[in-house]
Amino acid sequence: MALPLETAPHPETLKRVAIDPLTRVEGHGKVTLLLDADNRVQQARLHIVEFRGFEKFIEGRPFWEVPVAVERLCGICPVSHHLAAAKAMDQVIGTTLPPGAEKIRRLMHYGQILQSHALHFFYLASPDLLFGFDAEPQKRNIVALSALQPEIARKGIQIRKYGQEVIRLTAGKRIHGTGAIPGGVNKALTPEERSFLRKDIYAIIAACREAVELVKRLFEENRAHYEAFASFRAHAMCLVAADGALDLYHGGLRARLADGALLFDHFDYSHYWDVILEDVKPWSYMKFPFLRALGDCDRGWYRVGPLARLTLCDYIPTPFAEHERKEFLAFDEGAACHATLGYHWARMIEMLFAAETIKELLHDDDLSRADHVGLAGERRERGVGVIEAPRGTLIHHYRVDENDQVIRANLIVSTTHNNQAMNEAIRRVAQQYLDGNELTEGLLNHIEVAIRAFDPCLSCATHALGKMPLIVELFDAEGRPLDRLVRGADGRCQRA
Amino acid sequence: MNAPAKLRIATASLAGCFGCHMSFLDIDERLLELIDLVEFDRTPLTDIKTCHPCDLGLIEGGVCNAENVHVLRTFRQNCKTLVAIGACAVNGGLPAQRNHLDLRDILETIYETEGGLARGTHIPNDPELPLPLNRVHPIHEIVKVDYFLPGCPPSADAIWKFLTDLIAGRTPTLGHGLLRYD
Ligand code: SF4
Numbered sequence: 101m102a103l104p105l106e107t108a109p110h111p112e113t114l115k116r117v118a119i120d121p122l123t124r125v126e127g128h129g130k131v132t133l134l135l136d137a138d139n140r141v142q143q144a145r146l147h148i149v150e151f152r153g154f155e156k157f158i159e160g161r162p163f164w165e166v167p168v169a170v171e172r173l174c175g176i177c178p179v180s181h182h183l184a185a186a187k188a189m190d191q192v193i194g195t196t197l198p199p200g201a202e203k204i205r206r207l208m209h210y211g212q213i214l215q216s217h218a219l220h221f222f223y224l225a226s227p228d229l230l231f232g233f234d235a236e237p238q239k240r241n242i243v244a245l246s247a248l249q250p251e252i253a254r255k256g257i258q259i260r261k262y263g264q265e266v267i268r269l270t271a272g273k274r275i276h277g278t279g280a281i282p283g284g285v286n287k288a289l290t291p292e293e294r295s296f297l298r299k300d301i302y303a304i305i306a307a308c309r310e311a312v313e314l315v316k317r318l319f320e321e322n323r324a325h326y327e328a329f330a331s332f333r334a335h336a337m338c339l340v341a342a343d344g345a346l347d348l349y350h351g352g353l354r355a356r357l358a359d360g361a362l363l364f365d366h367f368d369y370s371h372y373w374d375v376i377l378e379d380v381k382p383w384s385y386m387k388f389p390f391l392r393a394l395g396d397c398d399r400g401w402y403r404v405g406p407l408a409r410l411t412l413c414d415y416i417p418t419p420f421a422e423h424e425r426k427e428f429l430a431f432d433e434g435a436a437c438h439a440t441l442g443y444h445w446a447r448m449i450e451m452l453f454a455a456e457t458i459k460e461l462l463h464d465d466d467l468s469r470a471d472h473v474g475l476a477g478e479r480r481e482r483g484v485g486v487i488e489a490p491r492g493t494l495i496h497h498y499r500v501d502e503n504d505q506v507i508r509a510n511l512i513v514s515t516t517h518n519n520q521a522m523n524e525a526i527r528r529v530a531q532q533y534l535d536g537n538e539l540t541e542g543l544l545n546h547i548e549v550a551i552r553a554f555d556p557c558l559s560c561a562t563h564a565l566g567k568m569p570l571i572v573e574l575f576d577a578e579g580r581p582l583d584r585l586v587r588g589a590d591g592r593c594q595r596a
Numbered sequence: 597m598n599a600p601a602k603l604r605i606a607t608a609s610l611a612g613c614f615g616c617h618m619s620f621l622d623i624d625e626r627l628l629e630l631i632d633l634v635e636f637d638r639t640p641l642t643d644i645k646t647c648h649p650c651d652l653g654l655i656e657g658g659v660c661n662a663e664n665v666h667v668l669r670t671f672r673q674n675c676k677t678l679v680a681i682g683a684c685a686v687n688g689g690l691p692a693q694r695n696h697l698d699l700r701d702i703l704e705t706i707y708e709t710e711g712g713l714a715r716g717t718h719i720p721n722d723p724e725l726p727l728p729l730n731r732v733h734p735i736h737e738i739v740k741v742d743y744f745l746p747g748c749p750p751s752a753d754a755i756w757k758f759l760t761d762l763i764a765g766r767t768p769t770l771g772h773g774l775l776r777y778d
Contacts, residue, residue, distance in 0.1 A: 123643045126614050132724055149663065150611065151728050153702040155710075157693040172690040175615020175749065223621065223641065237643040243631050254628070261624040273778075274622055275615045275749050379714040380707050383722035387707075396714065510712060545643070 103398055105527040108134050108143035119544055124224040126176045126557045131526060131547055139537060141530040146523050146551065148386035155509040163189055163500045164282055171276050176557055178276050179212035179267060180489035184496040187485030189282035192500045194477030200469035201284035206349045207461045208270035208279055210454040213348060215263025216490035217451040220555045221311065222256020225444065228549045229318050234542025255307045262304045266458060269293045284473035294462050301459045308452040312424050315445045319436060327432060330440035330525040330550040333358040335391060336408035339488050342366065344414030346453065348488035354412050355391060355402065363393060369486040372495055378512065386519050389512060401520030404492025405554060406446035411437045418456035424449045440525050443553040489514045491555050515556045525550040603763055604650040606637040608671060610664040611691045611732055612657025615749045616682035622752030633763055647674045652762065654679050658688040659733040663726035672739040683748040685735050692732040699730050743768065747776050
């Protein structure tokens with residue numbers, strides 16, 4: 101079964117338009133469109149163009165090094181990788197976390213959610229929503245935002261800064277910290293640090309509530325457009341707490357099908373491969389995960405992230421965010437829940453949830469307890485750590501041998517789960533807005549608007565070898581040859 | 597009197613994790629001050645997709661594929677001053693750990709043999725995907741670099757000091773506490 105617009109039957113007869121590089125997203129990607137003579141879109145693809153190979157070179161490293169090594173996958177949500185790896189290594193050393201340690205990690209994580217969601221909305225995506233998808237390109241950025249809407253820009257900077265400060269005090273550094281270690285955290289929070297953070301949290305909660313209002317207003321003012329733009333029903337997956345509450349640090353997996361039926365619930369993620377498999381397509385380094393029960397990627401692809409989480413959880417355990425969730429679900433009889441732009445609204449509600457959770461945690465004296473590392477117990481070979489990262493479910497899976505070395509690693513990063521959903525979204529946009537039209541810069545930005553809604557972190561994703569013979573030569577600054585790579589017709593690469 | 601011309605800055609992330617760009621944003625409210633002094637050309641924060649003549653180019657990340665080489669050379673041609681920001685640009689950083697492994701082997705494991713894959717998957721091979729290089733290179737191996745700012749990432753204060761020195765026409769110096777490698 102082929103998906104519509106994924107592969108044109110005769111690509112050689114079509115003209116190619118590329119959006120390269122994608123901008124105002126985190127990471128490295130591009131979109132290609134193939135159009136026929138009447139400008140009808142025949143093919144649309146989102147390519148992830150970088151290949152890193154983390155899973156391979158982490159092999160042989162000592163397991164306790166992993167939480168600080170893997171966070172270098174992504175400087176936008178390093179805490180997510182840091183914590184997912186630490187959770188996996190907790191299992192390897194067979195420990196149970198003391199209550200203070202888990203709460204400090206939760207605090208770090210919600211600081212991460214706060215800063216990442218604020219970064220995405222205020223620094224990257226909001227200019228499209230505030231100034232129009234086809235505003236002049238010079239207007240679509242944080243510089244214009246700070247000139248035209250200085251109050252909104254300043255609030256956004258403050259929310260992100262606060263989240264980064266929570267991370268600094270729990271992890272030691274704003275980016276690539278060292279706080280989580282197998283079995284716990286490397287330091288507790290002092291009462292002074294807690295009162296320092298408590299000082300501003302009420303202002304941050306207020307700013308987050310305004311941000312939710314802002315997106316809600318945008319939806320109210322542009323109902324038809326926002327509800328229709330790249331809108332579709334899809335399967336969805338996320339972690340939920342044992343009682344069905346939204347919990348971004350820990351829980352069981354829940355998946356619901358596009359028709360509303362529950363596929364699985366409270367599934368123990370330590371054997372996630374029973375419910376998820378990954379496919380590979382020749383034109384992207386990013387894999388295509390799917391729900392195993394549905395057979396293949398074309399039928400089994402799903403959405404993750406804020407929109408999936410808000411529609412899947414039974415409730416949000418903080419009052420302001422729960423109130424907003426109900427409004428979001430009820431809006432035009434659920435229209436926002438299937439809308440790609442609904443991601444923005446859901447994301448701002450989660451940002452509010454993160455701020456409220458941080459406030460509660462900061463009042464908890466367990467954060468300052470002296471016992472912040474658990475005792476090692478029975479050693480296990482396998483560790484699987486799963487967390488709801490800002491962009492969705494993040495899976496880290498390791499095997500560690502008796503010499504403490506990692507012998508196998510598999511990571512499924514959040515953005516990868518959304519791979520097919522993002523491709524689906526750009527194909528909708530191509531049909532809704534581009535088909536048969538003279539392509540303008542503003543129209544092409546519509547494609548990026550759809551991708552941005554998912555807040556993809558292409559930095560975490562990966563890249564491939566072509567079938568055409570190709571030679572790449574690399575010279576140094578003085579013109580001396582440095583590296584030469586030949587790709588044969590069989591796709592094999594050789595150093596020449 | 598005319599206002600002094602603004603310094604034009606371009607930035608790019610090659611084989612980096614965006615952490616250096618994030619650390620730049622960690623200047624927090626000082627970003628609003630900076631906006632008055634500089635204008636941005638190609639960066640991941642604007643929708644300008646190619647680099648034009650600039651005063652300053654900031655490069656995050658090493659060079660891992662053919663496209664990185666192209667972007668880096670375009671930056672060198674266009675930027676009067678080119679800066680390697682962070683461990684990856686300075687010496688390859690963590691991605692360079694793949695340098696002692698065979699590329700083909702890595703790709704096979706990840707796309708063909710690993711558990712959890714659907715049946716019969718292959719290494720992606722579409723011409724739209726830039727060709728990976730066998731090794732990850734620090735940027736000074738490919739172009740001349742004017743300044744190196746170490747750290748993973750360099751702190752926001754270090755980036756701020758560096759930029760404000762340059763804007764004021766001073767030779768940038770990082771004093772005690774700002775020059776770090778972690
Ligand atoms: S130097 Fe560190 S923070 Fe900067 S891109 Fe490399 S890994 Fe990321």
